[in-house]
Amino acid sequence: MVNLPPILEIGGILLSSDILTEEFCCDLDTCGGACCVEGDAGAPVTLDEVMEIENSVEEVWGDLSASAQAVIDRQGVAYTDRDGDLVTSIVGGKDCVFTTSLHLPEMGRPVVGCALEKAFREGRCQFCKPISCALYPIREKQFSDGSIGLNYHRWEICECGRKKGREQHLKIYQFLKEPLIRRFGEDWYQELCDAASQLLTTT
Numbered sequence: 001m002v003n004l005p006p007i008l009e010i011g012g013i014l015l016s017s018d019i020l021t022e023e024f025c026c027d028l029d030t031c032g033g034a035c036c037v038e039g040d041a042g043a044p045v046t047l048d049e050v051m052e053i054e055n056s057v058e059e060v061w062g063d064l065s066a067s068a069q070a071v072i073d074r075q076g077v078a079y080t081d082r083d084g085d086l087v088t089s090i091v092g093g094k095d096c097v098f099t100t101s102l103h104l105p106e107m108g109r110p111v112v113g114c115a116l117e118k119a120f121r122e123g124r125c126q127f128c129k130p131i132s133c134a135l136y137p138i139r140e141k142q143f144s145d146g147s148i149g150l151n152y153h154r155w156e157i158c159e160c161g162r163k164k165g166r167e168q169h170l171k172i173y174q175f176l177k178e179p180l181i182r183r184f185g186e187d188w189y190q191e192l193c194d195a196a197s198q199l200l201t202t203t
Helices: 047-063 066-075 115-121 131-135 156-168 177-184 186-202
Strands: 007-010 013-016 078-080 086-088 099-102 111-114 138-142 148-152
Touching (some): 047 086
Antiparallel strands (some): 007 013, 078 086
16 A cells, blocks of 8 residues: 655645545546536636636637526626635536536537537637646645645545546546646656656655
8 A cells, every 4th residue: 555645745836645646537428527517616717717718708608508698697707706716607506607518429428518628629719628627636725825735626426537547547647647737837747757656666
């Protein structure tokens, strides 16, 4: 059994060691995209992301439900939640306004996903989706001193993702290679991989 300290520092970023040791791989065919429609708040976003989203609304408008359109008309694409965090607007107290139905050939049934990501992959807009969504189940926290921490967030609706990760022997940091590079860069990700390789073989 791997025995690492609970918190590691890689390239100036603090992260919980279970990001290196736990296995995970999203299983949309089983969960149907539940993380887009469950919970009691929207996805955390930055002010820069809000501007990007506002610039993309016109391109995704037709993919949104009438209820989502009404929420955006009333309060915009984001709001400040009860914890003081800036998050995407939601419908009915849970569904992200950018939730849309996806019909993916590899999926056994329709699933829900992000209208922004759908438009990005179709070349209709320049913004993909909030980095907080792309990084899940990693959650990022910025501290008052400017430092950044990464934690593994365990959610019961993602049990199928943990099962699939174990079946594929895929660590969280490996599954999230693309968004981690998007957020922190290729050099940092390579440093993370090097540290993981060393720690997991010598511990």
